[in-house]
Amino acid sequence: MxxxxxxxxxxxxxxxxxxxxxxxxxxxxxxxxxxxxxxxxxxxxxxxxxxxxxxxxxxxxxxxxxxxxxxxxxxxxxxxxxxxxxxxxxxxxxxxxxxxxxxxxxxxxxxxxxxxxxxxxxxxxxxxxxxxxxxxxxxxxxxxxxxxxxxxxxxxxxxxxxxxxxxYGDDFTDSVVQKLLTSTPDQPVRIHGLDRFVRDxxxxxxxxxxxxxxxxxxxxxxxxxxxxxxxVPTSNRALLERLGERRELYFDLVGEERESYxxxxxxxxxxxxxxxxxxxx
Known part of the structure; x- marks a missing residue:
């Protein structure tokens, strides 16, 4: 083939x-x-x-x-x-x-x-x-x-x-997963809400x-x-909890809780x- x-x-x-x-x-x-x-x-x-x-x-x-x-x-x-x-x-x-x-x-x-x-x-x-x-x-x-x-x-x-x-994956540096795993105190990730922002x-x-x-x-x-x-629907809160088991994450909650599924x-x-x-x- x-x-x-x-x-x-x-x-x-x-x-x-x-x-x-x-x-x-x-x-x-x-x-x-x-x-x-x-x-x-x-x-x-x-x-x-x-x-x-x-x-x-x-x-x-x-x-x-x-x-x-x-x-x-x-x-x-x-x-x-x-x-x-x-x-x-x-x-x-x-x-x-x-x-x-x-x-x-x-x-x-x-x-x-x-x-x-x-x-x-x-x-x-x-x-x-x-x-x-x-x-x-x-x-x-x-x-x-x-x-x-x-x-x-x-x-x-x-x-x-x-x-x-x-x-997501190691090469996908623009994915929120990879951004969180490489976040630093000087470069926190902007997160729009915890419970109502859901992704797969x-x-x-x-x-x-x-x-x-x-x-x-x-x-x-x-x-x-x-x-x-x-x-599997994963809220921002669940994502932070799971990735936080691997390393310390740095993020800022910005704006009002945004509903997005x-x-x-x-x-x-x-x-x-x-x-x-x-x-x-």
């Missing part, structure tokens, strides 16, 4: 790359977007918004499966909305079109729980209406819609969309497990959306991917 990975030099991409390189029977091609001349590693680097070049690179690789991780995330989407739309939306749709043209069997796309928004009181299932308000969420929603159209007009292509909840924290190793399972899972539909989290219903992930995340916090 030949697998092509975009975003292979990112935090999640590096973890996926390590897993693929240890998997027998897989030939992997690693790509990353770059325009500044700083290659950094041996992943094949080029401007992925150059559509003729993108087509040429993917056509040369002729993968059986594409794992599309390349993305502009968070506040970077607000800072450069044009690039965010190009990478998150246009490249995703172009890749799916190229995949359909080449006879690629499957594209695995990493989306985000941000597409749901956060005004809930119980775990969110995949049929929940999308009401994400951020620029990042908007680009991912557009990309998801584009994938649906590509699959509908293709004879053989299947697509798996993974809506990933709050991802999923470790990078579990996310990689899910991505690997998507490569050859039997799908119940040619287009499949799957939540990836732990299914985001947690995954992972029933579908368990059924389709045999997904069983470890509770690591």
């Amino acid at each position: 030949k697998v092509l990975v975009t975003g292979a030099s990112g935090r999640l991409g590096r973890a996926v790359r390590r897993r693929l390189e240890s998997r027998s029977g897989v030939e992997a091609v690693f790509l990353r977007h770059y325009t500044d001349g700083s290659r950094g590693d041996d992943a094949f680097a080029f401007d992925m918004t150059d559509m003729p070049r993108l087509h040429s690179v993917v056509s040369t690789a002729r993968p059986d499966v594409i794992i599309h991780l390349a993305s502009i995330t968070g506040l970077a989407c607000d800072n450069d909305p044009q690039l965010a739309n190009a990478i998150n939306v246009e490249v995703t749709i172009a890749l799916a079109g190229i995949a359909a043209e080449l006879g690629t069997e499957r594209i695995v796309f990493t989306s985000t729980a941000a597409v749901y928004g956060d005004g809930y009181r119980e775990p969110i299932h995949e049929g929940t209406p999308l009401r994400g308000a951020s620029s990042y969420a908007s680009t991912k929603q557009l990309a998801e819609r584009g994938l649906v159209k590509c699959v509908e007009t293709s004879a053989n292509l299947s697509a798996v969309v993974l809506r990933i909840f709050n991802l 924290y999923v470790h990078v190793d579990d996310v990689v497990d899910a991505i690997m399972a998507c490569v050859d899972a039997e799908l119940t539909a040619r287009h499949q959306v799957i939540n990836i989290g732990t299914g 985001s947690c995954a219903d992972i029933t579908r992930a368990a059924d389709i991917l045999d997904f069983a995340p470890r509770l690591r916090l």
